[in-house]
Amino acid sequence: MLSFQQPAFYQSSKCFVTHGVMGHVDPKQPPSKGKPWTAFASQDFVYTADLILPQEVLEAVQGKLLRDEAVPEYKGVVMSLHDILTGDFFNSYIKQGNILMLSEGRRGIDNVFALKSGHLAMFLDKEAYERAGLVGKPHGVKGRRGLKPRWIVEIDLNSSSMVKGKKGYDRLIYASKNAFSEPMTWLFYNAASTVPDPDPLTAFSPTSRTATPSITPGINALVPNLTPPTATTEHAARDELEDFSSEVYEWLSLVRLQSLRILEGDNIDPYLSQYQVPDGSEPAKVCKISWRGFFSPSWTRQTMIDLITALPSKTWFSFSTTTFSKGLAGDNTECTFLRPPNSAGEYLMWEVKSHE
Numbered sequence: 001m002l003s004f005q006q007p008a009f010y011q012s013s014k015c016f017v018t019h020g021v022m023g024h025v026d027p028k029q030p031p032s033k034g035k036p037w038t039a040f041a042s043q044d045f046v047y048t049a050d051l052i053l054p055q056e057v058l059e060a061v062q063g064k065l066l067r068d069e070a071v072p073e074y075k076g077v078v079m080s081l082h083d084i085l086t087g088d089f090f091n092s093y094i095k096q097g098n099i100l101m102l103s104e105g106r107r108g109i110d111n112v113f114a115l116k117s118g119h120l121a122m123f124l125d126k127e128a129y130e131r132a133g134l135v136g137k138p139h140g141v142k143g144r145r146g147l148k149p150r151w152i153v154e155i156d157l158n159s160s161s162m163v164k165g166k167k168g169y170d171r172l173i174y175a176s177k178n179a180f181s182e183p184m185t186w187l188f189y190n191a192a193s194t195v196p197d198p199d200p201l202t203a204f205s206p207t208s209r210t211a212t213p214s215i216t217p218g219i220n221a222l223v224p225n226l227t228p229p230t231a232t233t234e235h236a237a238r239d240e241l242e243d244f245s246s247e248v249y250e251w252l253s254l255v256r257l258q259s260l261r262i263l264e265g266d267n268i269d270p271y272l273s274q275y276q277v278p279d280g281s282e283p284a285k286v287c288k289i290s291w292r293g294f295f296s297p298s299w300t301r302q303t304m305i306d307l308i309t310a311l312p313s314k315t316w317f318s319f320s321t322t323t324f325s326k327g328l329a330g331d332n333t334e335c336t337f338l339r340p341p342n343s344a345g346e347y348l349m350w351e352v353k354s355h356e
Helices: 037-041 055-065 087-095 126-132 167-178 200-204 234-256 297-310
Strands: 002-004 014-021 046-054 073-079 099-103 112-116 119-125 137-139 150-156 184-190 207-210 214-223 282-295 317-323 332-339 346-353
Touching (some): 014 234, 037 297, 046 055, 046 234, 055 282, 055 297, 073 200, 073 282, 087 200, 207 282, 234 282, 234 317, 234 332, 234 346, 282 297, 297 317
Antiparallel strands (some): 046 282, 073 184, 073 207, 112 119, 119 150, 137 150, 214 282, 317 332, 332 346
16 A cells, blocks of 8 residues: 655545455355455545546446435434434334435534434534533644634444433433534434334435436547556556556546546646646546445445446446545545556456545
């Protein structure tokens, strides 16, 4: 793994690249160990996913990726933290289910609440933290002048102590009543295969949303060489991989942004843009499929499995996912996976990790 990061007093986000080989992917036994699977699984709340692939194989993936049951569904709902931590919702969705919930707000600025697989994280300002009376720890980069201190409180709601009558649970309920009593808007995703009957979420009048993918076909792009270089020495291999991965990642990012700079025949004035596609790029048609919504890592894994099994083994493709916002230090905020052409198991993966 390579890290492309220059030392600085104010650290920016870091990008790591991995060049490796995957084992055989069996859809009946979904992989969960090793990269790239662990990298995608380490993300929390994914809000965008982009697929880039050659135009000629678009039909091969449409059947699997664009069928009705493959399109992720999520909900928007207005609830208080107390509503989530009590009653049938708590027993059915948290103690027995597998849900993801993210409240409105911006981490580092507002008080934000996140719930994933029974793990509750509260990102709080100093006033809210002191009012809640819960045990937490400082959050954010140390030594930032002029910024108010932030705190994070993390609680495992699946713990045996999280039941009525236990000190830890009663303290949490007290905080939800007195410090966090206001209703707020949440995004809700049920990662389980079943829904409780009756559904306790119905009482809060949720709004159903579908992350219908958008397709941008027939992009007349200049496509660079996507095959990783080979070198005779370890030092040369590292240098060549660093240059290659930087160029390819930049090109993939511009395709995701639908930039005109990667198009065949683009003649932008170099005074306005000095970007040039890598040497040796060839004209070809590519397409981009994008999802926008609220997804879980399990959806990401299944989409990757569908891609690998649906596409011919010698066909290249790139799949990227981005999370909602910056989180804890080292959080994986973006993953980009590339399967090079003419290689069934080889891959490159870029991981952008937050600095705070």
